[in-house]
Amino acid sequence: MRRAQILLANALSLFRRAGAGIYCGAALLLAGCTAGYHRQAADKEVYGLIRHAEGRVLKRTNEFNIDTRYSGRNPQGILPAELIADRLETNQWTLSVEQALALAIQNSREYQAQKEALYLASLALSREKYKYQPRLLASLGATATRNRDGSKDGEMHAGGGASVSQLLASGGTLGLSLANDFLRYYTGDPRRSAVSSLSVNLVQPLLQGFGRNNSAVESLTQAERNLAYAVRDYSHYQNQFALGIVNDYFQLLAQKDAVRNNYASYLSKVDSTKRLEERAQDREARNGVDQARQSELAAKNSYVNSVANYQTSLDQFKIKLGLPVGQKLLLADQELQELTANGLVPVALDGVEAFKLATQKHLPTLNEIDRFEDSKRRLRIAADRFKPNLTLVADAQLDSQGATDWTRFNADQVRASAGLELDLPLDRKPQRFNYREALIAFERELRSLTLTFDNLRSSIERGLRTLDQRRENFFIQRRALELARQRVESTTLLQQAGRAEVRDVLEAQDALIASQNALTTALVQYQQSRLQLMLDIGALLADKPKFWLQDHLAGFLPAARPQPAPVAVGDQPVLPPEQYFSQ
Template identity: 35%
Template sequence: MVSRNLWDNPAVIRENLKPNFFKDNALLAQFALVVSFLFSCVLPEEVAKEVDEKAYAILAERSEAIFGVSSDFRIEPPENSLRQQLLNGDIAELDDLNLVGCLEIAAENSREYQSRKEDLYRSVLALSLEQWNYGPQFDLDVSAVSADGDETVRAGLGVNKLLGSGANVIGAVGGSLLKVASGGAGWDSLSDASFSITQPLLGGAAREVIREPLTQAERNLVYEVRSFERYRSTFSLEIATKYFQLIETIDNVRNEEDNFKGLLLLSQRNQALAEAGHLSDIEADEAKQDTLESENRLLELRGGLSQQLDSFKLYLGLPIGVELGLVRSSMEEFENFESHLINLGEDKANQIAFKERLDYLNRTDATYDAERKVRVAEEALKSGLDLQVSTERSDGGSTNWSRSLSLDLPIRRVPEHNAYRGSLISLEAAYRSEQEMGDSIIASLRDELRKLLNTKKSYLIQLNAVDLAQQRVESTDLSLAAGRSDTRSALDARRALLSAKNALTSALVDRLLARLSLLSEMGLLRIGPSGFEIESGQIVPENES
């Protein structure tokens, strides 16, 4: 049995490695192939699983640090997704789909949502790579060479580690087996070891400079985590907007259907009266004409609804051919917070947004990054002074030590000078970008607060308008039956009622979306298991929460 401590026991090696140990060049090649196979026999599936586990652990840690909640993020789409079930025919149609269901479907099937998940995952991979770069780097090299009867087997292990102080530590051990054709049939062994450390003393020795790539990768992941959460909020708001606009269109179709039924009855009544000679043909034709116009509008509305549904399916990532049945979710979402939102005031709304808006936090932190990069660029302008200490030892030899100083004077530093000036420009651009976004948020919040108040007033006005229009229709119908009114008055009343109903639905949708939009602009809109959630403590006094 060959000693496990191979390179420290050359006598044992010579005893055990007989001349026929490697019978020919083929056996030597086989040895190299076997060693290479043992260290490369890793299944791609195992690699992907290992990378995922590390990435998910990093992401869970960062999410908990940022939001206080560990992330259950997974990059893989569901194996048996809803889209796949629909394509396979396992599910024929989607009935009774409310807003929460739409949000869940979008998170699972939306192509855009999946792309954003992949962007987040890539930032985790980038951080994982930088963490690996700052860890110990091991290198194992095994080789076998045969040429002109001379045979060599070489194995070496090296390690490289960059320390936080900027020191670069390199260590290596190696051993060789040699058989020279002219020297007989025996094998000789050689071993060697080396160690070196290089420590920057000036120019680049600062910890901030050494860790800059790792620091930026960590910051990039924080930005991507925030951006993804902000995207989930805005993406869900877009889905809610499309969903409630669909509900509005469905209501408009129903309103037109009711109007058509009423006009059809009126037209039939007038036609019968005209045939009996109790009503002029003009009035009968007026009712018939309005009935035809209503029927045509109904066709257009239904066509528009079908087109709108197809567009919504595309946005959710569903097959176009699936039958989609929507149910009207609560349109009083966060109505109990509306008065608090209206009375919030611009200053308070701005304070909340600057504290809670994740995209704004990214913008302010990007300014800190720009300031740090200026400091890093300043370090590169200094003289460089490195101290290197190294030692080597081989079989039968003494240990050799060496020490050296390397001085790099700050001359011919055009790249460094340009990089420094560029970092100053980038810093000024970061300041402007932060200020611009702050101004944009203030302007947007002013508009959202006005919109919320106006949509509430508009909704109350339309409620009264519908009541009056309904009373007008009932009154004109009674007058028409009693002969005290004409057909034109009845038709005008029905047009007014249809218009008022459609305007009421539109005002209700606008009012709801104004609430959600304002909450989103302040950064308070979150997505939970049951749909939209908000941090009510920011807007509701403690004694009312």
């Protein structure tokens, strides 16, 4: 009730200061504020709520806004012809990985949609908070009349009113209103009279719907929690989006490397065919030339296909970056060289430890845990509806008549009433339906949460297995590349000495190209698997410089932890299948 007393005192003070000024301000209120002002005011409040939620949920804040290159323009001036012209631009971009990330964050349609989702969640909370702010309304009216017979007697009415209402955290509603009616006779009789009234009313549920069980209070609570979920979702998406850009970038570099290897293979096949043609003198040698020419055509076909695939992937990458497809995009080859020099970053982690960390750090999982708690709260509210609906209703009114100062009232003339309204729980079948639905919803959330945990554990275990698999693939391909080079050298010498067939040389050359491409692919795939695992356990921080090269477990794992077995490096012995089946 202390809040109600403060609200009443503030409202009375406001009404006393208003007086005739309420009429004078009417013209300004009719004009209203510009749409630009309201947009800026909305942004200021929404961004403030987001910063507060980030500090509470993530323990950090980031610069955030949803403005785009079109935000400051008049929507009517943005024409399709301009957008089509943008698509026809032929600018050239040379981007490193970090530059591609920055460009994607600025231009990506998908990224912008996620930012707007966070903004809308904050805007929804702002709307719910608005319901708990004092809401002041004012109205004015004036009429003048004269007699129909043309006599001079006439009258003028001027009236106005103001009200303020407030939702209370207890679930109640407090309202105050002021009304004025000023009457004056003009010409013949200068009489005048004024009537003013001030009324206060309070409606407060005492049993059902009291406090946190009130539907309006619950709406505010859920809006606050929804903003926390949106903050987590957006933060997780930022890391996920950055990882996707990095993966696509290095996948394109791997495709570029394959294109170059395929082109080198084609040139090598062309040279081989020319040498064989120069040496061909009999039918047996001519057969070798045909084999070489067929291999040359196959290499040309592989090269043409690899170029087309690269260009298609590059166009898709442009769209993901938010660039028009017609613009030229060049990627920095040194990024792949730096990744190769960095090597395979080890991940010393077992499945159980990773799962425990993920349940504490993986943001989508934390959201699912909190949504499970939401279902408990909704179940409590549904059970509260079985209580009797007992409501306190109180009101008071002060009137002033005559030629008096209409902003002053005689407290002795107050009229007040208070009472209780009881809705007996004779028919609670609708509440029974709702409660049973809430119970089922709770059970569903419970199953959903356990499925989330199981899927998370499965994802982590699969990620660790994939990481081991791709680590071994890398070392196998590295060894295979060494052997392929030796094989090309030896078969070429043997063929020149007449001790090997042309087919042997061609097969060795094909094996070399395949090994070169496979080694690059294995390196890129290992990085993808490692970073995806870091994302799944909540360790990935995409705001670190060159985060794709960093060891994200450093500083993430608890200091006091048993040291896992060292990560195996190099070729590993092949185990029999029964050993895997028994694990």
